[in-house]
Amino acid sequence: MNPKMLMMLLVMLLSLNGLNVANAQQTDSLHIDLNSALEIALSENPTVKVADMEIKKKEYAKKSAYGALFPQMDVIGSYQRAIKRQTVYFDEGFGFGGDIDPNDYTPEELKILEVFGKMMSPDPESSGDGIQMGRFNVWTAGLNVNMPLVVPSLWKNIQMSEVDIRLAMEQARASRIDLINQVKKAYFSLLLAQDSYNVLKLTYETDSLNLVNIKNRYNQGIVAEYDVVTAEVRLKSLIPNILQAENMRKIAELQLNMLMGIDGDLPLKVTGSLDEYEATISNIIIPADTSLLQNSDIKQFDLQAQQAKNAYEIQKLQYAPSLVTSFNWTYMSQNNDFRFSDYRWDPYSTIGITLQIPLFSGGQRYHNVKQSEIQLHQLGEQRKNLERSLKLSIKNNFDLINKNIEQVIASQSSVELARRGHEITLKRYETGMGTIVDVNAAALAVLNAELQNRNAIYDYLAAKADLEKVIGYEIAPIEDINW
Template identity: 20%
Template sequence: MRVKLLPVLLLLAVAPFPGHGEDLMDAYRQAVANDPVLATADAHRLLVAEGVPVARAALLPQLSAGLEMDQIHSGGSTQTTSGNGNIVQTGGGGHVRDRSLTGNLSQPIIDLSAIANLRAAHAARDAQEQVYQAALQNLYVRVANAYFNVLVSRDMVDINRAYEDAYKQEYDQTSSRFKNGLSMAADVSQSKALYLFIKAQRISAEDALKDARRALQQITGKPVGELKKLRDDLPMQAPQPDNEQAWVDAALKTNPTVLAARYAVTSDEHKVTAARAGHLPTLTAGVGYNKFGQWSNTMPGTGAYGPATTTVGLTLTIPLFSGGLTHAQVKQALYQRDADQGVLETQRRQAARDAANYFNLVTDGIEQVDSARDSVEAAQKTVASMRAGYTIGTQSLTNVVFAIQYLANMQSEYTVVRHQFVLNKLLLKQAAGTIDMRDLEAVNGLLQ
């Protein structure tokens, strides 16, 4: 009876059971709310976006007002002027109060450096927006990868438990046969050693499952409950379009990491222009208002504000020499642009490589999944045959052990490749920069 139940036992170890656990979209919604990586990217996006109004402020009117009050104390005699113009000496001390009201309004008319800095800020904002989009797209993949790692680790535990049970059966049967004089002591020692070895592997698999659950919790910020499993009848469809170069071209055009690097270079070019504009004159229009008054305690009632003065003019500033500062700033801007151009080219090549690689992995994964499934079915039949042969004495214990080990390996391979196939389809769309919520929902539809 145990010979007949063993293949069923090993099959049930990886067979999906219906359930009502958490699904992929539950994990994603938790990640969006709690993932610190995405929150950091969003904060940086908002931070860099504020650079636009900061840069724009240099081109807008600047208005300021001031009030100055001074009090001058004097000791001994004080000189004052009488109504007929004679100077009169008065005894004692006194003080004089001065008040000044000022207002200034300035408007840059020509400032090429400020204009270039505003354009650089716009490009920097666009670059950071693409960085955020890359982080959001990466979150889709990180959640799916962490979710699948839990499923695969759980399958590995089940496989190792079934594997351990199989060796325990072999150990028990060999011990029984040895007691009845039907096997040698070496067979008992061998089966016991293998059983204990697989038991240790099962413990390692359980530790890996615990860590996989913690990895998912690290993203979602919530404890991981029972997860829905990937159903066995996966749709094995080739990528659309079924053309490697089409995916590479898409990656070069729409991959957000490439776009971010491209906007960064654009921002650098505007910063070079801004630095070079440091050699150019600036023209500013200004309006000034000033009102002055004076009061003295020695002649009460004589203080008052004088007539206000208003000045209107243009200020032309021509930089002549700043100790080499402008020249050095231009060189810094050029070097930064060159460095970011290198980053852009690196990102372009990486995106093209990733798109081609994941296209091939998805295409070849169809055959890989089918082959792994067929191998599991063949291995199950082999184990049943070897166990039956060992019972009647036509097969050795070594052959039975190899058959069980091969079955476990094939089941492990099958659970890995089928989850990786689904994940590779997401990675392909991420490389092209086209992954979105609908793709994650489609994967979620494969769970049960």
């Protein structure tokens, strides 16, 4: 392959990146750093918005629980149409007959009472259908008022509502902590993909120039054709890696866009590089606090345990008596037609107090209390297991961070040595003391060292972000710590 064809191939490869730049110029790019990415995500991500809505929902639930302590007033209205009116029989004469002392009345009065008694209480065996009572249309309208005076379970429900709000707030905080962790790792992944792409592209450009130099030396008869073929093979072998790095950069960009809750078609322009974070590693103090006081999982679990305890108290309060007062004011009208203007409305009202003392429920209350007790014991054991798991996670993250710091330091030295070795190999090759194989091996060593260094930095930042998620707060640099 002649130099002109090689340069055309290089131009075509770099045009992939140039096309993205052109599109970014046509569409406004979003320039972000880590802080702005976190700020956008915390304000636009749907998960955070849903968690905030949950807090509002629990606040309304608390107000609803308080509302149960106030009087409950209902306006009632009803209409009933009798298909068949009720039949009533008065076997004892409706106050006449067996209860009458004949000595108290004259014979004429006794005859009148006997006739009147038969009219008011016909004998069902002799008179047939008896007396039908009521009218076909019954209209009712009124007001019912009920107010709890002593209902212990309502008071406990209010306490449960307060715990629900605190749990919703902690869940919202957990959503933010988890989102921050995801955004940081997505941002660092984008930096890793971007840096890897830049390293591969720079390597391609350098090897392209070396290939041109080798071709010139071949044309002068200084090196063999094997050197040209070997250099071309190495150059072409970089193209798939460059394309893969570009694809990984696009995927990381889409992931970060999704987490920030913005349109995925909007190009991102991230500022900074992993090298800048490498310089701050020595300024970070990793805390040795494993108390988990700020861990969201522990806080949520403790609030859920408080809910279970309140539920247990409610089950015990089912044994307690309750006192409720009620008031009713009703107007009723009974008619056989629909001439509303002629209706007569009769008032009816009552006021009373109801005392309810639980005595026996088939053992339901007792068994419900026992279930709640077992649940509390289960939660106690589960909390111990959760705490052990979180402390183990912290220890693993500590080990990962320390290992990654060692890898970063080692990779820094590897990069310097690999670059120095590459320079020496090039000089040996130019003086005829080295081979093209040595040059390619040295160039590959530089590339691997560069990529390993950036991967080590990413691993450190990801482990640090995971540790911050577990302990529940961000690990600040030395200069930001308030001593």
